[in-house]
Amino acid sequence: MAETVPVIFEEGSPQRRGYRFPKCDVPEIPLEEAIPTEHIRKEPAPLPEVSELQAVRHFVRLSRLNYAVDVGFYPLGSCTMKYNPKVNEEAASMPGFSRLHPYQPFETVQGALELMYHLERFLCEIAGLHRATLQPAAGAHGELVGLMLMRAYHDQKGEGSTRRKVLIPDAAHGTNPASAAMCGYQVVEIPTDRRGGMDLEALRKAVGPDTAGLMLTNPNTLGLFDEQIHQLAELVHDAGGLLYYDGANANAILGISRPGDMGFDIVHFNLHKTFSTPHGGGGPGAGPVAVSKELAQFLPVPVVDKTESGYTLNYNLPNTIGRVRSFYGNFGMLVRAYAYIRTHGPDGLRRVSEHAVLHANYLMRKLQPYFDLPFDRHCKHEFVLSGRRQKRNGVRTLDMAKRLLDYGIHSPTVYFPLIVDEAIMIEPTETEPIEALDEFVEAMIAIAQEAQEEPERVKGAPHHTVVGRLDETRAARQPVLRWRSPDCV
Amino acid sequence: MAETVPVIFEEGSPQRRGYRFPKCDVPEIPLEEAIPTEHIRKEPAPLPEVSELQAVRHFVRLSRLNYAVDVGFYPLGSCTMKYNPKVNEEAASMPGFSRLHPYQPFETVQGALELMYHLERFLCEIAGLHRATLQPAAGAHGELVGLMLMRAYHDQKGEGSTRRKVLIPDAAHGTNPASAAMCGYQVVEIPTDRRGGMDLEALRKAVGPDTAGLMLTNPNTLGLFDEQIHQLAELVHDAGGLLYYDGANANAILGISRPGDMGFDIVHFNLHKTFSTPHGGGGPGAGPVAVSKELAQFLPVPVVDKTESGYTLNYNLPNTIGRVRSFYGNFGMLVRAYAYIRTHGPDGLRRVSEHAVLHANYLMRKLQPYFDLPFDRHCKHEFVLSGRRQKRNGVRTLDMAKRLLDYGIHSPTVYFPLIVDEAIMIEPTETEPIEALDEFVEAMIAIAQEAQEEPERVKGAPHHTVVGRLDETRAARQPVLRWRSPDCV
């Protein structure tokens, strides 16, 4: 029943509409009286003209072509595709939260500010740090803010112009170096050692008076906890640098180990990963950043403060890095994350991480016989296999990823981290039942077998999806980035 | 991506749950203290044990196996599968409507009663009648109520025990005779004449002092307006009988012709057809019944009255037929229908019928060359084709219906009305865009062609659905009406 759907511009006909505005109830003036003619639009934008039925049907049909957590297992490593509890949606959609204008007087938004105030406290407690900004709209945005804070810190110390380098593991997510660059930093890549941790010797060599700081995920992007974290931290701190924690992998450490206790000075969380806010097909997210006491002075404005007369937004931070967005953050996501933390409490959050790690280790051991496992240690919330073995039969990780779609399961993250050949990065999350894990294992084993016995079947995958494997090269070489009326082409 | 889904009892494992109740905050007493042991359940009901994720995923996946108006064209004759405007859902889900207990004091439900009061007025205006009950839960329920009213009327006249027959056209919907039987009436079938109307002569013969009344749809189940309605009404009324209007086809006559003006004494509407309340996979509906002034005294209790001190439920109808359900009706459906009527207003409602009829005639003329059209007249909101021609190639209407599913379109109603051989009953409704109508026409023409050229392909349909044609005989002969644990079988 799932068939491709026409592009909306191929539907509809003149005068049709999906929504009727109320009639004008004020005396009208001619448009030209209000707006100089040069400013008046000559041709209306050629938007679609469809009825409500057509609009709804269009999107409902499109939705049916899409996979999602509510549809099936989503073992996308590094993305923490956990279940998004529906009660959080209920909370966020209450008019008392969803219908607040950002410029309402403070006395009318005390509940919102209270929520933000407490969420900041919760995140600081989880991070083991002092204060936080809730403004960043996503993880990468948080990274940018964190690095700006780092720079402000060095600037204040008069070392801003000499500390120009940020150290980043070779296994890091692409946003880490990209954020560093956006913040004006040079990136120095630090290799990974044979146990999958950071190469301490290499770090020792790299670190110095030009070091602004080190960005790290721990557990790292291999899903492994870097046991040398204390030594790493010491090295960097001793050299006058700061430690930045990319919290994308925080789902492994809730209530188990706090980044602040590991020695990190700056931490971002991805509320859309660890704290279950839905991913929406690519966003919105939220990437709050928590910092040590020393760095709190640099936080972006405004911060939420509690005063005698209630909660308020404080813009008066003389050393602030400034502003990185309008208003106060992706508030709707904050409501959901707050609800999530209140639902779980300390015990629940710890259980989250315990089960996330349990599930990952279970999958790792189940799949180990069939795929190469570059780092054979207990993993944390995720682990990375290599498709090397299958590559010998000409079957690449991409092929297996596509084949998995035929089994009705979303593929793991592939080709990341870059340091693992033909990487397959698997993160099951704590919310999956064992049935889903086992189904995935079965599919993966079947594919490993197919890779050996019927490699062509795997290489031609997917076979059962609404479209076959798409020509990405063509998409990039002859970009068609918008629909155009056939008359115009 | 659409695959069958395990039955929920095949999923889950002990102790899992999808919802957590708050802890008990009152002092507890042992169960045995409250409830005599013989009443205490020994074994908990073996309900599923799944997480919220599993429950949501289960039903989301199941939903993806289902067709619906929001997915595509639904030309199910007699069912008026029009689009259900989403604003009506918004209205019905407001806590001010959805969170009212039926036994709240009247002063706390004035808005609800006001809505019911006005909806009754609106429906009476549309019907051309005097008062209405909003209680019946569906069309058939309305029929039963209507017939009870008929009986009460004759009883009052002292003719209850002699007027034992209800006249019903042979083309009538099955609920008509079934309702008559449930009301203790004998059913007399009246044949259809060659123009598709009621056979006046036959009616003349059938009508008499034992006639309680006549049940009619107009336009009838052939989608044709019975032009002799005045004569029919006169005949029945002259014989002392009453006329009952089955409003399932009211989508053709809104603001165009009123049943009361046609001579009907009792009318039911299907709010889930004409007034756009969603069908929910088989219900809920609502089947309000409007009646003439003379019959109002017999309406079921309570009715909504407007008094000095506000709106109230009036139980004091000495001649009432009694009660046909608990409480006051499918209130949530009433809210939606009210919203629908308020959205459309008199002009909008008339436009509904005009376009419903326009669409049906368009389809009829487009398809006429390819299928037999037993009654070649302008139809109203629907029309009936016959698959006779295709039957000659061994392709039955059922086969074509199933084949249509392969084209991604729901089948029309088939084999109803019974008086048309291999009937195909098509009702497009006013909410469909011409694109959808044309797509349907193309599919039907293609199937007509297939029926000629590749009959086996049609007879083996559907081919592209999640399951193939199901063995209905087996379902009825070896009924499996509930899931049983494999251990028990």
Next chain:
Amino acid sequence: MLSVIGVSSISELFADIPEAVRAKAPLDLPEGMAEATLLQHMIALGAKNQSADDLVCFAGGGAYDHLIPTALKTIVSRSEFYTAYTPYQAEISQGVLQTIFEFQTLLCQLTGLDVANASVYEGASALAEGAIMACSHTGRSRVLISATCHPEYRHVVRTYLSHQGIAVEEIPAQDGALSLEALQDMIGDDVAGVLVQHPNFYGHLESVHRVSEVVHQHGALFVVSVDPISLGVLEPPGAYGADIAVGEGQSLGNTLSYGGPYLGFLVAKESLVRRIPGRIVGQTVDAQGRRGFTLTLQAREQHIRRQRATSNICTNQALNALCATAYLVLVGKEGLREAAYLSLQKAHYLERELRGRAGVRRLADRPFFKEFAVQTGEDPHELDKRLLSAGFFAGPHFAHVGLQPEDGLIVCATEARTKDEIDRFVDVIGVHADG
């Protein structure tokens, strides 16, 4: 389109409607409204109500304020469930069909009986349908109904059955429960069925085991109307020999919605399967042997059997049944027990706290589940006013449902009530108006 049809205007399509029956004027209805205006209007109308969000609900009597898991909304509002018709085309309706099959199974599990239908309108008509089944199965036409059944249910049963020439007699109550002696006096071999509600309208448990014995001694069927939540702690009808269990399914995840749409359920012993009204879904296979679901045993139904059908029901309460299905799946085995257990504890706490309070006294001192009847000694309107001004309501008043005594009142506490709410309620209702 007009040219395809061969007419020059839409009105030509209506030319066959005789002038005499054509509407002379536009309908006399308020003008249409844009969506935003409608919403404002509906909000204003809704604001004339005070809902169970504004007031704390201690009302029962067949509609209950139980908790509804939020995830249920996600499930039920799926367009494919919401805007589908009856699953006539099984191959593209497996979603709805399988959920109904699961509904039927869940109801069997709850009641301990064998076969359920896909729902009927609501609890009262379910009871009437049960009675009709008993008559058609036994070929008898006398039905006994306990006077302790919900008065509206009794009224509905009388209305339905009187039109079929079935005599309905009430078994009197004694101390808030059915009188076994009276039952024994009244029953005979001409009785088709005995109808009992358990827990009954007053909240009390009935002697269902004894009733069952007596009924079966006379070859009649035992039709019991049950609160599905109660089956989290109470013996299932199958365990005490009921032949047919019916009831109101609203408590299972359906909003209060001022009395509807709710759903009636009907579950029976295997032997009664072909007497069951309404739709039933069965499991079968396709040509390749794949499992699938379809409407079945349709020879019982009106569209096949017409005047000889088991009932006239066609459209039922499918979406409400889906709510019930989703509810039972979400709360699950342990959750249903908890919902029942917590409701029982809350109600009993309420009852204990009310003991010895001046304002109210119980109608009878009997085991009950989550609601009970009290006498308030106060005019119902006055009491309502007092309760409302404190933010509460309870009910039904006996006066509202035509029962005696005039000052009788049902009070109910589900798991949704908190101790604080109960304590405050007790402080209001537990004192005399003039105290």
Next chain:
Amino acid sequence: MLSVIGVSSISELFADIPEAVRAKAPLDLPEGMAEATLLQHMIALGAKNQSADDLVCFAGGGAYDHLIPTALKTIVSRSEFYTAYTPYQAEISQGVLQTIFEFQTLLCQLTGLDVANASVYEGASALAEGAIMACSHTGRSRVLISATCHPEYRHVVRTYLSHQGIAVEEIPAQDGALSLEALQDMIGDDVAGVLVQHPNFYGHLESVHRVSEVVHQHGALFVVSVDPISLGVLEPPGAYGADIAVGEGQSLGNTLSYGGPYLGFLVAKESLVRRIPGRIVGQTVDAQGRRGFTLTLQAREQHIRRQRATSNICTNQALNALCATAYLVLVGKEGLREAAYLSLQKAHYLERELRGRAGVRRLADRPFFKEFAVQTGEDPHELDKRLLSAGFFAGPHFAHVGLQPEDGLIVCATEARTKDEIDRFVDVIGVHADG
């Protein structure tokens, strides 16, 4: 599972975390809550706010109370959109991919430009990203921004660009609009881009045609930040030669939500396509030639290009972009014009009614769209109190966003405001506090 892993307890899996960095105590957080308790808590917290449902919103300044068609919720809340990740696996993500493709097209249609991305965080960072594009495209590192831009946007641009060593200079305002003379004085061949908001923060129209000429004479790029609703009546950026149009998309079907999540949009001329930050969806085919959509031009992005990417953005605001897409599809060609037209009429009615009222005077007498700046002569707090007690709010106050004069205020009326609301608002704000 433990046995498969070969450990005897979950804690063994954490044995590699050094003692020193292991949490010593449970997190100091409030205990967990059952769903119903959480909901009560959230309701209580929400009740400490007064929302735009409780008060009538006359506020603007980058977030607007426009009407949202109800059908939008049905669309956006589809689980498959709501709970999907970024569409990395195109073949099972055609739903999300096609909606983004449609979003890109709609934005091109609105702005009259060639290529749009899939969204960035919000309006202010979109402007900063536009400025960065201008720099990388021209190889220059000086940016001019009009002082009439939203002060928060200016602040964000400064913050972003200063870290990249780009000089940001403000073009002063004159009478509530950018000073063309100042622009001419400041611009030079070292300027990468000129950033203008139109209508500007004060609601006024800018001389975009003239600005465009001046900017292009110097080989710089013209980056304009626009209100998408305004494009229902105002010339599209493409028509006056803008190279990049950015803006805040909240108005297109997104709830106010106390400032987020919203969406930034960014549309540019074809020639700039490889400088665009973030995700872009393109159309392509599969082996059978069937049309399909996929993320494309990824060589711009961080996961491929790392520190040399056009931006660090990864997660964007996809669901908000879907809201915008659904909004534009629902209101359509005529509807967008109406939304703009009605907003303009309401705002101008408000402005006319305020004329000559003692309480307020406009900051400058310039053409405006749906909001305008006034001076109230009253302390912002006092004014807020008066407005609130009458059930209104407006804003931002200049004081809140760091602007002069202290008593400056933005007032805004969208199509959601009724005449009655406006009249009542005028009667409150239009009088002196002491009058």
